[in-house]
C-alpha cells in the first residue's frame with residue numbers, strides 16, 4: 001500500500017510521563033508474532049517478580065499480556081516503566097503499547113487522521129512537545145499499524161434519517177463538514193457551551209437535508225449559510241438555560257454511569273460481586289436519589305490529579321446547583337478535546353461503532369455535560385461548589401477511557417437514547433444546565 005498522508009492535530013502536545021496508568025487500565029492483545037517475540041526474550045519469575053504466566057490465552061489463537069493481582073501488567077516495574085522497553089527498546093513492545101495514546105482513522109485515499117486518547121493524563125494536560133513536531137516518528141508508527149490494511153474506506157455517512165436514506169459523499173465533501181465542525185467549536189468569542197449549542201442547532205438542519213445535489217461549491221455555500229444562521233440565532237453568551245426534564249435527567253444519569261465505569265482487570269476478577277454492584281448502581285442512577293454510587297477508580301487519574309483528602313459521600317441532589325463550569329481554563333480544555341476528536345475523525349464512522357457524522361457528534365457533545373457532572377461529584381465530595389481544573393481534567397480522563405470504546409455506549413440502543421435526548425431538546429438543555 002502507498003505511504004499514507006498523515007493528518008495531525010494542530011493544537012495538541014504530548015509525551016509520556018511514565019505514570020503507568022495505561023499499563024494498569026488496558027488489556028493488551030498481542031499477535032502470534034508478538035507472543036513468540038516476547039517468549040524469546042526469556043522472561044522468568046525473578047526478572048518479572050511475578051509468579052504465573054506472563055502471556056494468557058483468552059480464546060483460540062487470541063493472546064494477551066497477563067496482569068498481576070493489583071491489575072498492573074506483569075511487565076510494569078516499580079518505577080512505572082515497561083520492562084520490555086527498558087531491556088530491549090521501544091520497538092520490542094507489542095504494537096498496541098507503542099501506539100497508545102494515539103488512534104488513527106481512515107481519512108481518504110492514502111490519507112490517515114490522527115487523534116489522541118484523553119484517558120492519558122499527559123494528553124489531558126497537554127504536556128510535551130507539539131504532536132506536529134513528532135511527525136516522522138508517527139509516520140513510522142502508522143506504517144506499522146497499516147501494514148496489514150489493504151483497502152480504502154468510504155467516508156462515514158452524514159446521517160441516517162429516513163425517508164431520504166443514507167447520504168454518502170466524497171471524502172472531499174465529507175472534510176467540508178469536518179472543517180465546519182472544527183471552526184464552529186474554535187470561535188473563542190463565546191463560551192464553549194455556546195459554541196456547542198450553535199453546532200448542535202446547525203446539525204439539526206443537516207439532518208433534515210439531503211445531499212444528492214448539494215456537493216462541492218454548493219456544499220460550501222450551504223455550510224456557510226447554516227453555520228452563519230446559528231451564530232445569528234445565538235450571537236453572545238446569553239444562553240437560554242432550561243432545567244433538563246425528569247426523563248432527560250434519568251437518561252443522562254444512566255449514560256453518565258456508563259462513562260464513570262472504569263473496569264480494570266482487578267474489577268473483572270471480582271466476577272459476580274462486581275455484577276451485583278453494577279446492578280445496584282444502575283437502580284440508584286435511575287432513581288437519582290440517595291448517595292451517588294462510586295464506579296470508578298482510575299489509577300492514572302488518581303495519580304495525575306491527586307486529592308488532598310478522601311472524598312466524602314455525595315447525594316444526587318447536591319449535583320444540581322451552580323459549580324462555575326464555564327471559563328477560560330475549562331473552555332480551553334474542552335475546545336482542545338473536541339477539536340482533537342473532530343480533526344482526528346475520532347467520533348463517527350469506524351472510530352465510533354460506525355455511527356453517522358450527526359449521531360457521532362451528538363454522542364461527543366454529550367461528553368461535555370457528562371464530564372462536568374462527574375467533575376461536580378469530585379468537587380462536592382470535598383464539600384466545595386467551585387470546580388477546579390483538576391476536577392474537570394480527572395473526569396475527562398475517566399470518561400474518555402470509554403468514549404468510542406465502550407460497547408455499551410456504542411450499541412444501537414445507546415445511540416438511539418442520545419438521539420432521543422436530542423429530539424426532546426434535552427441535549428442542549430443538559431449542555432446549558434451543567435455549564436453553570
Ligand code: SF4
Pocket residue numbers: 015016017018019020021022023100101119120121122123300
Ligand atoms: S497513561 Fe500516558 S503518561 Fe501514563 S504511562 Fe501511559 S502513555 Fe505514559
